[in-house]
Amino acid sequence: MSNHYNEMWRSLGLNLKAHDQLLQALPPTYHDVYLTQTNRPQSMEYFDFVVNEIHGLRIQELQEHKKKGGKVIGAFCVFVPEEIVRAAGGICIGLCSGLEMGTAEAEQVLPRSICPLIKSFMGFKLAKVCPYFESCDLVVGETTCDGKKKAFEILNDYVPVHVMETPQMKKGRDKQLWLEEVQDFAGLVQETTGIEITRESLAKAIQEVNGKRQALRRLSNLRKNDPAPISGKDSLLIEQIAMYDDVARFTAKVNELCDELEQKISAGEGAFPPKTPRVIVTGTPMAIPNWKVPHIIETSGAVIVAEEMCTGMRYFENEVAEAGSLDSMLENIAARYLGINCAVFTPNTGRLENLENLVKEYHAGGVIHCTLSFCDPYAVEANRVEKMMKQKGIPFLKIETGYDQEDAGQLKTRVEAFIEMLR
Amino acid sequence: MYAGIDIGSRTIGMVAMSAGQIKQFRLEDTGFEPTDTAQKILDGTYSRIVATGYGRHSAKAEFADDIITEIKAHALGAAWIFPGVRTVLDIGGQDTKVISLNEHGAVIDFLMNDRCSAGTGKFLEIMSTALGYNSVSEFGQEALTGEGTIKISNMCTVFAESEAVTLLHRGAPKKDIALALHASVVERTVGMLQRAGFKTPLVFTGGVAKNRCINSLLATKLGVDVLVPEEPQLVGALGAALAAAKDGFTA
Numbered sequence: 001m002s003n004h005y006n007e008m009w010r011s012l013g014l015n016l017k018a019h020d021q022l023l024q025a026l027p028p029t030y031h032d033v034y035l036t037q038t039n040r041p042q043s044m045e046y047f048d049f050v051v052n053e054i055h056g057l058r059i060q061e062l063q064e065h066k067k068k069g070g071k072v073i074g075a076f077c078v079f080v081p082e083e084i085v086r087a088a089g090g091i092c093i094g095l096c097s098g099l100e101m102g103t104a105e106a107e108q109v110l111p112r113s114i115c116p117l118i119k120s121f122m123g124f125k126l127a128k129v130c131p132y133f134e135s136c137d138l139v140v141g142e143t144t145c146d147g148k149k150k151a152f153e154i155l156n157d158y159v160p161v162h163v164m165e166t167p168q169m170k171k172g173r174d175k176q177l178w179l180e181e182v183q184d185f186a187g188l189v190q191e192t193t194g195i196e197i198t199r200e201s202l203a204k205a206i207q208e209v210n211g212k213r214q215a216l217r218r219l220s221n222l223r224k225n226d227p228a229p230i231s232g233k234d235s236l237l238i239e240q241i242a243m244y245d246d247v248a249r250f251t252a253k254v255n256e257l258c259d260e261l262e263q264k265i266s267a268g269e270g271a272f273p274p275k276t277p278r279v280i281v282t283g284t285p286m287a288i289p290n291w292k293v294p295h296i297i298e299t300s301g302a303v304i305v306a307e308e309m310c311t312g313m314r315y316f317e318n319e320v321a322e323a324g325s326l327d328s329m330l331e332n333i334a335a336r337y338l339g340i341n342c343a344v345f346t347p348n349t350g351r352l353e354n355l356e357n358l359v360k361e362y363h364a365g366g367v368i369h370c371t372l373s374f375c376d377p378y379a380v381e382a383n384r385v386e387k388m389m390k391q392k393g394i395p396f397l398k399i400e401t402g403y404d405q406e407d408a409g410q411l412k413t414r415v416e417a418f419i420e421m422l423r
Numbered sequence: 424m425y426a427g428i429d430i431g432s433r434t435i436g437m438v439a440m441s442a443g444q445i446k447q448f449r450l451e452d453t454g455f456e457p458t459d460t461a462q463k464i465l466d467g468t469y470s471r472i473v474a475t476g477y478g479r480h481s482a483k484a485e486f487a488d489d490i491i492t493e494i495k496a497h498a499l500g501a502a503w504i505f506p507g508v509r510t511v512l513d514i515g516g517q518d519t520k521v522i523s524l525n526e527h528g529a530v531i532d533f534l535m536n537d538r539c540s541a542g543t544g545k546f547l548e549i550m551s552t553a554l555g556y557n558s559v560s561e562f563g564q565e566a567l568t569g570e571g572t573i574k575i576s577n578m579c580t581v582f583a584e585s586e587a588v589t590l591l592h593r594g595a596p597k598k599d600i601a602l603a604l605h606a607s608v609v610e611r612t613v614g615m616l617q618r619a620g621f622k623t624p625l626v627f628t629g630g631v632a633k634n635r636c637i638n639s640l641l642a643t644k645l646g647v648d649v650l651v652p653e654e655p656q657l658v659g660a661l662g663a664a665l666a667a668a669k670d671g672f673t674a
């Protein structure tokens with residue numbers, strides 16, 4: 001990314017030296033992981049461009065929005081309702097945390113043995129290297145896992161954090177609690193942006209975000225074909241970009257990509273040869289630029305056909321039902337979000353049922369469960385998933401890993417051996 | 424003739440086969456240039472070479488026709504020597520693997536230890552040096568004569584080493600410490616086998632399979648026969664050779 005953004009980065013208060021290092025690390029990795037792929041769809045060009053401009057053009061757009069008095073709200077979890085932020089004239093962005101950065105700074109306030117995602121967002125903030133973070137007027141946390149919940153108290157020392165209480169179960173009273181949280185959030189967002197949410201603005205926001213989810217679902221459905229029309233890595237990238245790109249433009253670009261993929265499918269073309277072993281990955285989110293395990297999988301002779309993750313299907317699975325009144329719209333929003341099958345819930349049987357269906361629908365030969373190190377909810381729930389997979393006779397591999405590359409060799413052996421089993 | 428080469432962290436094994444028979448085999452230290460050493464060992468003419476082991480990818484880039492993982496190689500090799508094998512335990516220089524096979528000899532599951540040397544050949548090597556033995560085989564031999572009076576409580580190589588040295592300074596009999604260290608490896612291994620829900624026949628491969636103390640402790644602890652091939656360090660190479668020989672094989 002060229003230097004003409006330097007002024008903008010400086011004005012955001014970034015630590016330019018550390019930020020430069022970050023920017024220099026990304027292109028070579030991106031090249032190795034993404035640009036060396038063969039048979040990539042042409043329409044990936046847009047997404048390559050977006051990554052290339054990750055700290056440039058998109059940040060500029062956010063700054064222009066802010067200049068006009070607009071607000072930017074950052075979130076760490078797919079439970080934060082984007083519709084509400086948009087309806088109040090704000091822009092909602094997912095803060096990424098997929099890279100080991102500012103570890104030394106983060107470890108001054110956090111224990112060493114903690115999930116790398118948490119360490120990463122703290123590091124990004126403390127080392128001042130993320131222009132998204134620095135663009136946020138408000139950051140929204142949640143009470144999902146204990147690590148995040150407590151880390152938000154610390155983060156609040158550096159940036160205002162509003163914490164939404166996500167329940168632990170999905171009973172009637174949990175639904176009520178969550179609805180109230182969503183209503184409170186709507187109030188807070190309006191206060192932050194100074195713009196009132198109206199029936200019209202919320203209805204429009206619901207339609208727009210539903211449109212984004214529909215486009216992503218369309219893409220996902222195309223991946224049921226053999227040969228797979230697009231790699232799992234490219235799909236993951238799109239799912240990661242979904243969290244911070246302009247909604248209308250992103251939706252249009254995903255639909256364009258789908259048009260191209262439909263043509264490829266009817267011509268019998270794919271990103272991988274027909275009959276390539278197909279796997280589904282499931283587990284903790286893979287925040288951009290965490291492409292570690294997908295890269296290992298797809299360079300070991302398999303293709304990923306679905307991500308049962310928050311950077312994946314859980315993000316676009318269900319839609320918010322449209323409704324007439326503001327109140328019922330908020331109810332529908334609360335209901336849609338509470339349908340997310342995150343491992344912080346107990347029980348989380350929805351995830352298991354869903355996985356079983358996905359294996360059938362996507363003609364997957366096996367499932368790879370990926371957990372970030374020190375993530376208790378998913379590491380423990382892996383047992384439920386494994387048990388079910390064994391019962392159904394579905395080949396299953398469990399991986400626990402962080403953002404470092406130390407274990408890449410061993411992981412490769414395990415993944416290759418798993419794929420040998422699928423042949 | 425078909426060749427299989429297993430490029431491990433400590434040793435490189437080679438097996439060449441023709442008409443279903445082993446024609447040549449060799450075992451060398453890996454040295455600093457694994458791919459070069461491998462090529463030197465492969466001094467015949469082979470119609471197909473399959474590589475396995477951690478150096479397999481470099482081998483593929485340089486000379487091998489194909490690659491398979493150590494997991495598949497050990498399964499193929501063990502099933503050829505002991506038809507009907509249901510579990511392969513492989514303890515090499517740097518890692519431990521438990522491989523489950525179905526009744527047709529296909530791999531259905533596997534476990535590998537995490538990124539640490541506890542319970543591997545490296546662990547035994549370090550402990551043998553720490554206690555002042557000249558070789559790992561002497562260490563294993565002595566341990567057989569030890570008495571089970573001591574328990575090593577640390578699994579981590581670094582801590583276990585200082586624990587062993589402390590015991591030595593306190594005057595504990597060396598062979599008892601040796602036995603305790605072997606027992607700690609076995610305990611870890613048994614845990615892994617149990618997690619994998621191991622079935623018999625159980626075949627033990629890799630360098631550590633030559634250690635008689637580990638073998639006998641393992642058999643006692645598990646209460647089953649532990650089958651050890653004549654050349655446990657060549658099972659991976661054998662598996663690779665079998666893969667090379669297999670018609671229409673692709674990896």
Ligand code: SF4
Nearest residue numbers: 076077078144310342
């Ligand atoms: S895994 Fe759970 S906590 Fe994490 S983003 Fe998804 S829903 Fe939120």
Ligand code: SF4
Nearest residue numbers: 115117145284372375
């Ligand atoms: S990956 Fe696990 S531990 Fe980390 S933030 Fe998400 S739920 Fe929490």
